[in-house]
Amino acid sequence: MKRIGVLGFGRRINSVLKNLMSVADGNVSVVAFYDNSAKAVERISAEYPGIRVCSSVEELVTSPDVDWVFIGSFNAAHCGHAVAALDAGKDVFCEKPVATNRQQCQDIVAARQRHPDQQFVVGFVLRYSAFYRTMKRWIDEGRLGRLISMEFNETLSPFHGAAMHGNWRRRSEWSGPMILEKCCHDIDLLLWMTGSKPSRVASFGGLNFFTSANAHHNDLYPVGPKGFRYYDRGLATGFAVGTEHNITPFNDDKDTIDNQVSILELENGARVSFHFCMHSAKLERRFYMCGTRGSIRADVLTGTLEYTPVGWEPTSETVRPIEGDDHGNAELPMVQDVLACMLHGAPPPTTLEDGLRASYTCFGIDEARENGAVVDMAGYWADIKR
Ligand SMILES: NC(=O)c1ccc[n+]([C@@H]2O[C@H](COP(=O)([O-])OP(=O)(O)OC[C@H]3O[C@@H](n4cnc5c(N)ncnc54)[C@H](O)[C@@H]3O)[C@@H](O)[C@H]2O)c1
Known part of the structure; x- marks a missing residue:
């Protein structure tokens, strides 16, 4: 069982997670999220009964019951969220793009060098x-x-x-x-x-x-x-x-x-x-x-x-x-590959390096x-x- 925490729970990551759960046969669950929009917190809390609402990125990424962090925030927040998740020892699924400027790319590369063994999948669905x-x-x-x-x-x-x-x-x-x-x-x-x-x-x-x-x-x-x-x-x-x-x-x-x-x-x-x-x-x-x-x-x-x-x-x-x-029609094939990566350690099909290039x-x-x-x-x- 892999437990997911979400940073930025909007339309896209919700759709990815719904598809993932539809093929996961109960082997993944969404346990917690952090979103800086009150509207999103209200909507997701109603849609996912029992999910824990975190009050900061830090609280989410350091939660012991979170194995994977799924990032669906605005693009400019992806890098900070990904670096925090990697530094907290979590595996990461990050929506595209991985970074919005060159400095962020360098920050994420440095974090990756600190944690080369954690999984990092980029959502290049096509x-x-x-x-x-x-x-x-x-x-x-x-x-x-x-x-x-x-x-x-x-x-x-x-x-x-x-x-x-x-x-x-x-x-x-x-x-x-x-x-x-x-x-x-x-x-x-x-x-x-x-x-x-x-x-x-x-x-x-x-x-x-x-x-x-x-x-x-x-x-x-x-x-x-x-x-x-x-x-x-x-x-x-x-x-x-x-x-x-x-x-x-x-x-x-x-x-x-x-x-x-x-x-x-x-x-x-x-x-x-x-x-x-x-x-x-x-x-x-x-x-x-x-x-x-x-x-x-x-x-x-x-x-x-x-x-x-x-x-x-x-x-x-x-x-x-x-x-x-x-x-x-790539949504289900993508989550099947993401699931194989999560459950069986299969190599990530679209990597951080793909995202950086x-x-x-x-x-x-x-x-x-x-x-x-x-x-x-x-x-x-x-x-x-x-
Ligand atoms: N792969 C694809 O085909 C695809 C399609 C659509 C969107 N996306 C990507 O997904 C991401 C989200 O897009 P969306 O359409 O779901 O947008 P959205 O506005 O529906 O959702 C974004 C959510 O992130 C939250 N958020 C933003 N900044 C945050 C922060 N700093 N901390 C915490 N929460 C934060 C917002 O409040 C919102 O709830 C974007 O990066 C976008 O490029 C990818």
């Missing part, structure tokens, strides 16, 4: 989907040959973007850069699929829609079936339930952005472009990779994976390894956007080697 695992297998089989260049993207629906811009994600002091908060998953997939990492990056991005000047857009569409205005739908129906930070997405109380295009050159010589937009009527989460022996096009939202080899009369292969959803790539991209410069990534990678 990696667990049959969709991306099939795509990775195709690449490892050599179907692409050597990767020459590629593009990938994440385009969010307007009400998804609205939910993000109306909650804590609007402020980098809580979320870090938006590319980190929203796209470190996609960046992790890039690094995993290519087995490489960027040597230099450039980027442009900004805030072009979710500002007070566009508030009138909420009046352009009829009120929806449940009585919500169009841009209030995400907030009102689920995203960021119950924290004190929810306001209209058309606010100027923010320093994060809603669209960005980036270019990356990888250490293996391939070139990459990445586009994200938080106000998209047509949704995609798509990869398009061109190699010396073939091309792969993959959109997890439709679940369609296509391969076309180079040749005189190429026959394309198209498979639908999953029914499409934003995470490629994705975070550093996002920091480099955001530095390039802020400074209007091409960023050499060598300095970031030196941090990990130290």
Whole structure:
């Protein structure tokens, strides 16, 4: 039996825990939590009768009845929570991203060096989907040959973007850069699929829609079936339930952005472009990779994976390894792997090192956007080697 304590008990970690308990056959239980929102404390206490409410991070991580600490707080708190849990001798499941700035990455690396034998799993859920695992297998089989260049993207629906811009994600002091908060998953997939990492990056991005000047857009569409205005739908129906930070997405109380295009050159010589937009009527989460022996096009939202080899009369292969959803039906496979790690000491399938590489790539991209410069990534990678 493994007993879990939770730091930051919001929508995401609740869903992870519900899925975990659904496959754990009574072998895990959630015993305690700490959340700094009174609303969250009230909601979770009602939802988990008998759970102990802690009054500090310290109390939670030093509780003798807690074996694993699950971290689902705002991004900027992850590092402090993870370091406290490691130093208290606990194993850790940490939601992405592991850190919101370089200093935090260094702090977490130092904590890891102090406690190399404790488990540390990062919640990069997309990696667990049959969709991306099939795509990775195709690449490892050599179907692409050597990767020459590629593009990938994440385009969010307007009400998804609205939910993000109306909650804590609007402020980098809580979320870090938006590319980190929203796209470190996609960046992790890039690094995993290519087995490489960027040597230099450039980027442009900004805030072009979710500002007070566009508030009138909420009046352009009829009120929806449940009585919500169009841009209030995400907030009102689920995203960021119950924290004190929810306001209209058309606010100027923010320093994060809603669209960005980036270019990356990888250490293996391939070139990459990445586009994200938080106000998209047509949704995609798509990869398009061109190699010396073939091309792969993959959109997890439709679940369609296509391969076309180079040749005189190429026959394309198209498979639908999953029914499409934003995470490629990866939630149950992820908690099954997390459970194996918890109960049987199986190696963590997505590690702190994966989390650090994705975070550093996002920091480099955001530095390039802020400074209007091409960023050499060598300095970031030196941090990990130290
Ligand atoms: N893997 C995924 O697909 C995925 C999806 C959504 C969110 N996430 C990540 O999960 C985390 C939580 O997101 P969410 O959507 O559940 O947000 P949320 O607002 O629903 O939940 C966050 C909770 O953490 C609490 N909290 C924040 N800072 C805290 C602190 N310093 N100490 C204690 N409690 C604190 C808040 O009060 C809230 O209850 C984020 O890091 C987000 O990036 C991951």
